[in-house]
Amino acid sequence: MKTTANIFKRHSYREIWLRAEALLALALILEVILFTLYGRRFSTWDNWMNILRHSAEIGLLAVALTPVIWTGGIDLSVGSTLGLSAVAFGQLWRDAGMDPWLAGVASVGVGTICGAINGALIVWIRIPPLIVTLGTYSLFRGFAEALAKGVDTFTGFPEGFLWIGSGQWLGIPVQIWIFSCVALMYVTADWKTVLGRNWKAIGCSEQAAYLSGINIQKYVFSAYLMAGTVAGIAAITYSSRLGSIKADAGFGYELLAITAVGLGGVRLSGGKGSVLGATLGVLALGILNNGLGRTPLTMNYSSELGGVLTGALLIGAIALSVRRGSP
Amino acid sequence: MKKTVHEISVAVTLLLLLGAMAIWTPSFYDPQPLLSRTTSAVPKMMIAVGVSLALVTRHIDISTGSMLAICCSVMGMISQTGHGWTLTWAAGIGVGMALGAVNGALIAGLGLPSIIVTLAMMFALREGVRLWTQGVFINLKPNAQWFGLEMVSAQWAIVVAGLSLTLAVVWSSRFLTVGRYFYLIGSDPESAFEAGLPVRRITFMSFVLNGTLVGLAAGLTVAQAPQVDPGIGQGLELEMIAAAVVGGIAVNGGRGRLWGVMVGMALLVCIAPALTYMGVAAYWEKAIQGVIILAAVSAEGIRKSGTQISIGNLD
Numbered sequence: 001m002k003t004t005a006n007i008f009k010r011h012s013y014r015e016i017w018l019r020a021e022a023l024l025a026l027a028l029i030l031e032v033i034l035f036t037l038y039g040r041r042f043s044t045w046d047n048w049m050n051i052l053r054h055s056a057e058i059g060l061l062a063v064a065l066t067p068v069i070w071t072g073g074i075d076l077s078v079g080s081t082l083g084l085s086a087v088a089f090g091q092l093w094r095d096a097g098m099d100p101w102l103a104g105v106a107s108v109g110v111g112t113i114c115g116a117i118n119g120a121l122i123v124w125i126r127i128p129p130l131i132v133t134l135g136t137y138s139l140f141r142g143f144a145e146a147l148a149k150g151v152d153t154f155t156g157f158p159e160g161f162l163w164i165g166s167g168q169w170l171g172i173p174v175q176i177w178i179f180s181c182v183a184l185m186y187v188t189a190d191w192k193t194v195l196g197r198n199w200k201a202i203g204c205s206e207q208a209a210y211l212s213g214i215n216i217q218k219y220v221f222s223a224y225l226m227a228g229t230v231a232g233i234a235a236i237t238y239s240s241r242l243g244s245i246k247a248d249a250g251f252g253y254e255l256l257a258i259t260a261v262g263l264g265g266v267r268l269s270g271g272k273g274s275v276l277g278a279t280l281g282v283l284a285l286g287i288l289n290n291g292l293g294r295t296p297l298t299m300n301y302s303s304e305l306g307g308v309l310t311g312a313l314l315i316g317a318i319a320l321s322v323r324r325g326s327p
Numbered sequence: 328m329k330k331t332v333h334e335i336s337v338a339v340t341l342l343l344l345l346g347a348m349a350i351w352t353p354s355f356y357d358p359q360p361l362l363s364r365t366t367s368a369v370p371k372m373m374i375a376v377g378v379s380l381a382l383v384t385r386h387i388d389i390s391t392g393s394m395l396a397i398c399c400s401v402m403g404m405i406s407q408t409g410h411g412w413t414l415t416w417a418a419g420i421g422v423g424m425a426l427g428a429v430n431g432a433l434i435a436g437l438g439l440p441s442i443i444v445t446l447a448m449m450f451a452l453r454e455g456v457r458l459w460t461q462g463v464f465i466n467l468k469p470n471a472q473w474f475g476l477e478m479v480s481a482q483w484a485i486v487v488a489g490l491s492l493t494l495a496v497v498w499s500s501r502f503l504t505v506g507r508y509f510y511l512i513g514s515d516p517e518s519a520f521e522a523g524l525p526v527r528r529i530t531f532m533s534f535v536l537n538g539t540l541v542g543l544a545a546g547l548t549v550a551q552a553p554q555v556d557p558g559i560g561q562g563l564e565l566e567m568i569a570a571a572v573v574g575g576i577a578v579n580g581g582r583g584r585l586w587g588v589m590v591g592m593a594l595l596v597c598i599a600p601a602l603t604y605m606g607v608a609a610y611w612e613k614a615i616q617g618v619i620i621l622a623a624v625s626a627e628g629i630r631k632s633g634t635q636i637s638i639g640n641l642d
Contacts, residue, residue, distance in 0.1 A: 074442075076565070127624045128578050130387075134569055135620035142614025150610035247610075255389075255446060262443050269440060307454025311447035315433065318443050 021265050021277040023317065028284050035291030042294050049173055053241065055286035056175040057082070057234045057250070061257035062264070062278045063183050064230035067196070067223040069261055072203040072270030073122065073129035075224060078231045078257060080140035081114040082250030085235035087144040090154030090245040100161045108232035114140055115228015119221035129224075137254070141247075148247040155244035165240030175237040182230055186275045199223060203270025259310060260285055263317055285310060333575040334587035337623060341594045344601060352604035359479075366482040366551060368596045369489035370544035372589055374563070375570040376493050377540035379588045380500065382571055384533045385513040385580025386434060386441035390426075391541055392563030393452035398423045398545030400456055403465035403555030412474070419549070420542035426452070427538015431531035449564060460557040472553045485547050492543060496536075497585040509533055514581025569616065570595055573623045594619065 035042040061078045068075045089107035092098045098106070114136065121132045148154075164174050190196030198219045201209045210216055231250075239245045258268075264281030266273025288309060293302035348355045355361070374391050381388040402419040406412075426448070433444045473481035500506035508529050512519045520526045549555055568578075574591030576583030598619070599612050 121621065121625070125625050127621075130568075130578050131572050131624050132621070134565060134572065135617050135624065137565065137617070138569065138613045138620060139617025142611065142617050145610040146608075146614055148610075149608070255449070259446060259450065262446070268442055301458055304454040304458035307450045308458065311449075311451025311454075314443060314447040314450075315439070318439050319433075319437055 021274065021280060024264060024277065024280050024284060027313070027317075028280060028287065031284065031287050031291060035287070035295060038297070039291050039294035040296065042291055047290065047294070049168075049176075051283075051286045051290045052176050053173045054290070055282050056173075056179045056241075057238045058253060058256050058260060058285065059179050059279060059282040060182055060230050060234040060237070061227075061253055062260040062282050063179075063186050063275055064227040065257050065261050066186065066266055066273065066275050066278045067189075067199045068129075068227050069258075069266055069268060070196075070199040070203045070270055070273065071220050071223055072206065073220065073223070074133060074258070074268075075118065075129065075227050076133040076254050077114065077118060077136040077140055078227060079250040079253035079255075080137050080144065081111050081228055081231035082235045082238060082253060083144040083247060084114060084140040084147075085111040085232040086239045086245045086249040087147045087154075087247055089235060089239060090152075091147060093157070094154055100158055104161075104236050107235055108229060111232020111235060112225060112229045114231070115225040116221075118228065119224035122224060123217045123221045141251075144249070145247040150247065153244055153246050154239075157240065157243060162240055162243060164237060165243070175241065178233065178237060182233065183275060183279060190275055195219070195222075200271050203267075203272075205271075256285070257282075259314055263310075263314055265317070284313070288313075331584065331587075333623075334584055334590065337573060337575065337587060337594060338590045341590055341597065344594070344597055348601060348604060355600060355604050362479070362482050362486070364596070364600060366485050368592070369486055369493075370547045371563070371567070371570075371596065372592045373489055373493050373540050373544040373547075375567045375574075375588050375592045376496050376585050377537035378564075378567040379571040379574070379576045379583065379585055380496070380509055380533050381441070381537055382568070382576050382578055383500075383509050383513045383580060383583060384530055385516065386530065386533070387568070387578070388430065388441065388445045388534065388537055389564040389568070390430065390445040390448035390452060391537070391567055392560035393449045393456070394423060394426050394538060394541045395545055395548070395560035395563060396456045396557055397426065397452050398542050399549050399555050399559050400460055400465065400557045402545055402549045403467060403557075406467055406471050406549070407465055409468065416546050419545050420539060423538040423540075423542020423545065424535055425538070427535040427541070428531070430538065431534030434534060435527040435530040445564075453561075456557050462557060465555040465557065467549070467553055467555065469553075472550065474550055481550065485550065489544075489547050492540075493589065496540070497589065500585050505529070505532075510581055512580075566595070569620050573620055575623075591623075 032043070041047060061082070065075055065078065085107040088110040089103050092103035092106055093100050096103075118129075118132055118136055121127055121136075122129050164178075167174050169177060198209070198214050201212075201214060202216055202219060206216060235249065238249060260281035261273075261278045262268055262281070263284055264273065264277030264279070266278055285306075289302065289306040292298045292306050292309075295302075298305050374395065378388050378391055398419045401422050402415050405418050406415045430441075430444060430448060433439050434441045474484070476484070500509060508519075508524055511522070511524060512526055512529055516526055548559070570592040571583070571588050572578065572591070573594060574583065574585075574588035576588060595616060598615055599609065602609055602612055602615070
């Protein structure tokens with residue numbers, strides 16, 4: 001059923017493009033055409049930047065989840081990690097009086113520690129990823145709530161910090177630059193280094209990867225560690241965009257990010273898919289929600305319809321790719 | 328004995344917690360609040376057992392929270408328009424069954440991965456219910472709450488009905504042939520197929536059963552309040568899986584006892600009141616829940632380590 005052979009083939013990327021991502025790109029183009037025709041002020045520069053700005057956090061999480069899912073694992077705790085990092089940032093900046101930039105670096109560190117905890121439990125105690133991250137999903141969110149005493153809200157950040165979430169550089173929102181850097185890093189890891197290949201090999205067949213001398217523990221651990229770091233970065237852009245932090249920051253983001261990854265043609269049982277696909281998945285979700293809100297017919301029900309359509313789209317995409325024999 | 332070490336240690340933990348509360352906070356055992364807490368926990372226990380059956384067959388269901396919201400809203404709407412209990416319950420259970428059948432058809436029929444199907448269902452149903460009700464609470468007729476009975480007797484009825492249904496499922500999973508089929512399929516689907524089991528039909532059945540249990544749980548939930556909150560069940564899906572895991576169900580299928588899940592669920596629902604009675608701030612609940620989940624599975628992991636290479640796959 002699972003074949004290790006085809007991921008080592010030279011033209012494998014073209015094959016994958018022909019399957020899931022091409023379909024998704026088609027759906028994306030369709031979305032854009034429909035919303036441009038029927039939506040109000042949909043295809044304007046400002047609105048495009050708006051869509052990208054609001055997709056940044058889900059995008060960061062989705063890109064970081066991709067390698068985790070490649071290895072055949074899953075990380076349900078990224079939303080909670082985002083919440084814990086954000087609350088840690090708020091406390092370090094406001095209560096400990098730290099410089100906001102220093103606090104930002106520290107909160108990315110908090111995210112990294114969260115990722116390391118996930119990775120350590122999965123790799124060394126050998127608990128299935130679904131369970132570990134389900135546990136830390138509660139644990140990290142619980143710590144965020146306990147740190148914020150349930151109701152505390154952090155707000156009134158300095159101008160310079162708010163620039164990350166609402167400012168622009170060369171006409172493009174700052175968080176898009178951040179997202180692009182992270183995504184580029186993952187794409188490079190996928191296409192140009194041994195990392196991507198080994199991650200996927202582990203997901204295809206752990207036994208085979210082990211027997212061919214891949215250090216499974218190292219690669220699996222690194223995927224979770226990096227997911228934690230990126231969730232910490234997403235915490236910064238999130239707090240800066242909203243201008244306030246509560247303990248529920250990023251609640252439910254993990255499932256949105258997994259949806260985007262699945263939509264982007266990454267096989268959720270591991271071994272297949274691309275970072276670009278996951279990014280396209282995020283874009284598809286972002287455009288859908290924004291476009292529905294700008295079309296007079298659906299304006300009042302945009303978020304609800306968006307959810308229903310997301311579900312339908314996800315099942316449709318997977319059903320089509322199953323018929324073509326890909327997942 | 329050796330095989331039930333996990334379940335027994337969870338049960339002992341629960342007993343220790345209950346014992347500690349008996350000594351330091353005897354007011355936990357005041358009959359009326361205790362009965363009310365038990366009543367609200369019973370529907371959750373039913374759903375947790377259903378989800379565990381899906382896990383046993385090597386699948387997963389994360390759409391239960393949204394299914395519960397739909398079933399409750401349907402029952403609320405029907406009961407509001409003045410129809411009797413028969414139609415209300417039939418509709419609630421029917422809708423639960425139908426949703427379970429949709430899950431089952433996509434997973435067993437088309438062979439789609441269960442995590443994606445139920446993830447999509449979770450979104451679609453949750454937003455569907457919001458689209459339909461616009462989040463407005465559905466007020467029931469005055470005599471609808473507690474089945475028109477006195478509160479205490481209705482609570483006893485709910486507890487007895489819910490627990491006996493749950494126990495019936497637990498018993499069947501252990502002592503009926505069809506119950507063992509779930510385990511056979513979960514531990515090795517290919518061997519089960521080679522042995523001539525109707526793998527697809529039984530997988531389908533496990534999702535239908537799960538949906539039915541959600542429908543029944545919805546009935547027992549609706550009866551507890553004067554109105555239905557269409558936002559009910561948010562985050563329930565992961566709580567159910569947590570209960571299953573604490574109760575000793577293996578997420579890669581085929582192992583675990585359903586009575587353990589009942590104990591696991593009981594342990595998880597005891598945390599919040601225990602914290603309150605012991606004077607710990609309630610916002611620690613989630614963190615402690617997380618610690619319990621991780622402790623329960625780490626013990627298992629350490630015991631088994633060295634016997635396998637696998638880091639664990641989802642499918």
